[in-house]
Amino acid sequence: MAMTGVLRPGHAQIRVLGLDEGVKHYRDVLGLVETGRDRQGRVYLKAWDERDHNSVILREADEAGLDFFGFKVADKATLAKLDADLKAYGLATERMPAGELLETGERVRFELPSGHIIELYADKTDVGNGMPYVNPAPWTPAAESGIAPSRMDHCLLYGPDIEKVQDIFVNVLGFYLVEHVVLEDGVNDLAIWLSCSMKAHDIAFVRHPEPGKLHHVSFLLDSWEKVLRAADIMSMNKVAVDIGPTRHGVTRGTTIYAFDPSGNRFETFCGGYQAYPDWQPIKWTWDEVGTGIFYHDRKLNDRFLAVVS
Amino acid sequence: MAMTGVLRPGHAQIRVLGLDEGVKHYRDVLGLVETGRDRQGRVYLKAWDERDHNSVILREADEAGLDFFGFKVADKATLAKLDADLKAYGLATERMPAGELLETGERVRFELPSGHIIELYADKTDVGNGMPYVNPAPWTPAAESGIAPSRMDHCLLYGPDIEKVQDIFVNVLGFYLVEHVVLEDGVNDLAIWLSCSMKAHDIAFVRHPEPGKLHHVSFLLDSWEKVLRAADIMSMNKVAVDIGPTRHGVTRGTTIYAFDPSGNRFETFCGGYQAYPDWQPIKWTWDEVGTGIFYHDRKLNDRFLAVVS
């Protein structure tokens, strides 16, 4: 098989301070489709073009942040093998039973040295993207309802020990390093972008003293024009924009960072190149970190390194 | 590993009737970068954003068409394994020595039941995309020299026995079926789109009585605006446009089909969705084949099924 093992980011469970305003943001402004609610009161959403039942789960809590981030793997055999590999590596894993998340099979859960909970799972119900699997149109009205990203794409997490995190993703989970920013010492990394696919990043990490923090969950748009439209819709809805529209040097993607009503940063982004595992990683030096993160401004804003949830 | 086995389309050797006008077309109009010529007189080119030494090889011949189409695989061990798997499947394979193509390692070559020569290889020299691997800009002037696709992307081939072809790509090489068009009988396929990645197609086939024919080699553009620019440049250079700019129903990609001076069709296309192997394939029925191929016109033009090289 050419695509095996871990396939893609599948779900992110995000804590919001108020469920109603959270739903209003993710469904009505961001434009995700609500697909269910469970007994715990969690709200399930998906991007219009995703086929699996959910990719964002909102949980009401006293503190914003990310509960866990899950990856879909190729099949049950892969799930079993990766569970064994993680244990062999020395990580404790936990099995979450099928159905604990709506329409989602059994999940293998483990904690990264950075303090984040990662999950793997093989099954999530195909509910379709609103178009038939026979003679489909290229898009539906849902593609224009709110900002309407086509998928939940990746996340950027902040925490310590990112070398160990990289080792796990690369040597156990089969990811590869696409880009990295080197610290002032010229040796250690400030940030790493990792891929299990052709995406320039399926997950990324920034070194940070406090464990388990979320920088942003990212949502994919189809064009730079859709990025402009997203920024317009944010302003129409008084969403707090962090920065953008602009371009990242890293990945070349175009981007807006903004905050949900609970203070969780999210990104609507487009493009970037498509990567392959045989490519050598791209390095950004400390003096050019600003250019790497915000290509047009060529400097970080104050919030990039400081504000996480 | 998450991306394993066959990674991507790597090279296409195309026959042109006149080498000079072929080079003029592929280098000066299409905007590929010439990277070398060999003792046989073949001319090597690559798209500006590709890192490997070559992706298009032009060979002067009396008849237009495709000599062979090659895929890069993850590494030498993969190459050996796939060679053994192909033989075990019952296909004869041939080893082309390293260096027979410039800057390219040993290739495993075999013939499909459709009459096409396919190659696998693990090594091609990384010559870079014209930007450093440290603190790169997002693009270079080469990205605006001619039509300037970012990569050679896929090909569509015409020949018989496409069920057997599909079986080899899926069950030996690890591809998956993304979309297919069913014939009037409702059972057999007219056309199949196959992926070894997240691309909606890495290779595609249309059923055709004559073996070994080329419909088109395709080159990737970054945006619909670049598709317009490509059409403008084609007209400025009196390139014969087949159809477009338009959209395919299949893959949703936007497209122009046009012909090189020897009559080989090529495509400049953009977008389409990104696919995963766990997705169920999309089917197009016979009565909607026109919509599937040319979404706006909703009918095939005369040339689509008839003109190949």
Add this chain to the structure above:
Amino acid sequence: MAMTGVLRPGHAQIRVLGLDEGVKHYRDVLGLVETGRDRQGRVYLKAWDERDHNSVILREADEAGLDFFGFKVADKATLAKLDADLKAYGLATERMPAGELLETGERVRFELPSGHIIELYADKTDVGNGMPYVNPAPWTPAAESGIAPSRMDHCLLYGPDIEKVQDIFVNVLGFYLVEHVVLEDGVNDLAIWLSCSMKAHDIAFVRHPEPGKLHHVSFLLDSWEKVLRAADIMSMNKVAVDIGPTRHGVTRGTTIYAFDPSGNRFETFCGGYQAYPDWQPIKWTWDEVGTGIFYHDRKLNDRFLAVVS
């Protein structure tokens, strides 16, 4: 005053064979906003970003085509002066009373030598574009309802005696010639594009033996990406596309030609350069007329000169 006299195309009364299917097309597919119906049963529509009450009026009739095309002039004094100037030129003018068209003041009507009825008027009620005149957003949901052009932009009419038509528009109404296509004789024009503004065309004419025919009424889109979206929506609604998306050589605008259910051609187009009256006109020679009309195909399709309503 810098913009004086005739300001812009203001309304087009179009004959449709069935009012319901006409409304469905212009309102639900093209995405105009219905603003009223009168006692005669005529339906009034406007593009979302127009401020005046109506720009398209549909009248049910046994034969498709254009009843009349109206221009808004700067004020009542201008209307009186142009009426006098038209009479002094030798044209009969007729006054249509205020209110004969909903929310529209008195109109001065006359017939061109090409057989078309043209109207001038100074007043049409400002109903706004759906956004306040204080602190407006850049667009509203109406901007994404159907194809949603921002305005009715111009028309192309077919008829005889276009030299006389040009003389009236230039020497009485203050238009200027922007581009023209010369016939095989190298002397007379096949087609003329005329502007009363910075638009590359506010009205255009093609020489044709039969008087009073409509080639198309055109609607403006904001970007090439919106042109793609328009083509998608046409296909989703099985609108008969004539040609496009493509580019005109004349005006450089990007375009789709398609037909309403009654067979009236309409255009959704974008861009083109902005012109000034001190610029010398651009000429297209007979051998390049195809390139002038359809820049990518570099030839006319059969319908361009033959199919009018």
Add this chain to the structure above:
Amino acid sequence: MAMTGVLRPGHAQIRVLGLDEGVKHYRDVLGLVETGRDRQGRVYLKAWDERDHNSVILREADEAGLDFFGFKVADKATLAKLDADLKAYGLATERMPAGELLETGERVRFELPSGHIIELYADKTDVGNGMPYVNPAPWTPAAESGIAPSRMDHCLLYGPDIEKVQDIFVNVLGFYLVEHVVLEDGVNDLAIWLSCSMKAHDIAFVRHPEPGKLHHVSFLLDSWEKVLRAADIMSMNKVAVDIGPTRHGVTRGTTIYAFDPSGNRFETFCGGYQAYPDWQPIKWTWDEVGTGIFYHDRKLNDRFLAVVS
């Protein structure tokens, strides 16, 4: 005539601290075409798609800023009439002889109450846009050389007495008010946008205690994608970006503000709506001035009101 009187912004004479770095910026980075140098050492440039000989003149000086801003009028009779009208209004005018600016006819010069020098002229040599007036292509390689705006579009000037300025532009020169921002007092304007055409602004003013200051000269791009490309090129050339890419609420245009090496702000912008003189002006209230200026951020940056040259 429908377009009469003042036609368009025609030239801006900008002071630069170093001529060589100024030329490098405006020619090589911004992508204007150098068309001449005069005995005083001034350098003349034009945007690729402009037909007149020059639109930007660089003069080396000890202080950055704008020497004067000129408008082309319809013809010599118009020039004479406007000269008389300005005098009748009570303004002193001065005649600059033909040829004092290269390839430019006699200019009528006067000073605004805001301290800016404005010029009117009827003649500037048509040197073409690099394409023939017979069967032209839609663009040339010059359209991709540097940022490559299609024209110098407008300027924004800072100074006192903008009510008087507005009175002159509206009641003597025939401009109309398109948008304005009201001060905290709810009565007086902070800023006014004025048009002599269908452009949402041909010139704009912000109230400022110091007379004769330049906020920016603006250059037109064809698409939001070209705005991204402009930002990329600015970063590649280490141009100091002020803000953007973003959208203005006022005019709806998309924009980047940046600085030339001497500290003169310039803008590369796209779009905005097309306006007409019969439209009522749009008002922005003091509490929404941030949204009016930078629609996505919804607040002014520190530099907008403070940094001028």
